[in-house]
Amino acid sequence: MEQPLDHVARIQAAWRRERPDLDVAPQGVIGRLHRVATLLTHELCAVYARYGLGEGEFDVLAALRRAGAPYERAPGELAAHTMVTTGAVTKRIDRLERAGLVTRRAATEDRRGRVVALTGAGRELIDRAFADHIRNEHELLAALDPAEAAQLEALLTGWLARLEPPAAPAP
Amino acid sequence: MEQPLDHVARIQAAWRRERPDLDVAPQGVIGRLHRVATLLTHELCAVYARYGLGEGEFDVLAALRRAGAPYERAPGELAAHTMVTTGAVTKRIDRLERAGLVTRRAATEDRRGRVVALTGAGRELIDRAFADHIRNEHELLAALDPAEAAQLEALLTGWLARLEPPAAPAP
DNA sequence: GGAGGAAAGCTTCCATGGAAGACAATATAA
DNA sequence: TTATATTGTCTTCCATGGAAGCTTTCCTCC
Secondary structure (H helix, E strand, C coil), rough: CCCCCCHHHHHHHHHHHCCCCCCCCHHEEEEEHHHHHHHHHHHHHHHHHHHCCCCCHHHHHHHHHHHCCCCCCCCHHHHHHHCCCHHHHHHHHHHHCCCEEEEEECCCCCCCCCCEEHHHHHHHHHHHHHHHHHHHHHHCCCCCCCHEEEEEEEHHHHHHHHCCCCCCCCC | CCCCCCCCHHHHHHHHHCCCCCCCCCHHHHHHHHHHHHHHHHHHHHHHHHHCHHHHHHHHHHHHHCCCCCCCCCCHHHHHCCCCHHHHHHHHHHHHHHCCCCEEEEECCCCCEEEEEHHHHHHHHHHHHHHHHHHHHHHCCCCCCCHHHHHHHHHHHHHHHCCCCCCCCCC
């Protein structure tokens, strides 16, 4: 019933042998976080793939869907919401448009702008895919009991708050 | 002094409005984990870049360094240690070899095999880069107090253990 | 010992995203 | 009003990694 040392612990042990001058304790957190995130992403992508979507496309459809009717957003907004560059968003929209899941039209107010909108097919697809996605997330999180999950969420929320705010300067 | 709702909380609120039939609680954990991991990776890469390294190259050099003298490993071992395909490892080694940081030679025992070894320059570079990397990890983790960090590590270790073992079937 | 299968590394092709710049349209300043 | 800066999107080029298949070598079993 003993835990035989996980991958990260083995890496730490090796570093302690090779570089006893360094305190590699942070790897215990950061290394495992990275690893959990990688494994989770992999599992999540498996569900996206069932609907013919990559992670990027799923994110864009989800951002449009949760915007509420009429399910429209500017490319720039989508970029901000999905944490990628506008160039990446352009390509994601290209793919989604080709697949008939979104449309692109000119904005009425600002002639530089464009409006990306979910089509009926896109709406229908993301509704199914998102429900399946959430089901999947429940399964993945079932490895933790509710108290652990709550603790983890609280810790991550606090860390994120101190990691993220590099934005928002005082006006 | 109030927390104005972080990015993930806003996403959850939008989904609760649009899809009240779904329980999006897991996003509170998984979404934030993903986000923390992304931000951390970004910060870590900034340090790698100071040494002219990408994440992939850093990982390979680190794996060689912590192997201990004479700092050698087979490409397949490197692939296993760094969680990427052997094809990706081949390309990483190509780049590192071109930069004079590693050498590649034939294995003596098995003529299919190759041995990748750190050069003097590679050893020297990864020793500096790794020390800087650990310093950086300490800084990033300083946002949490030691008790929080320990809690977080324990939770992630447990989750990882239940997420990872898809390997190791009983013989 | 020879045949078939497995293993190791590499190659090819492709998908994705970032960085930086091009362009058009709008906002701001003089 | 004209000149300048800024904004929003898209384009181009490049870097990286995965998937699948190839080649060589080794292993196993008959």
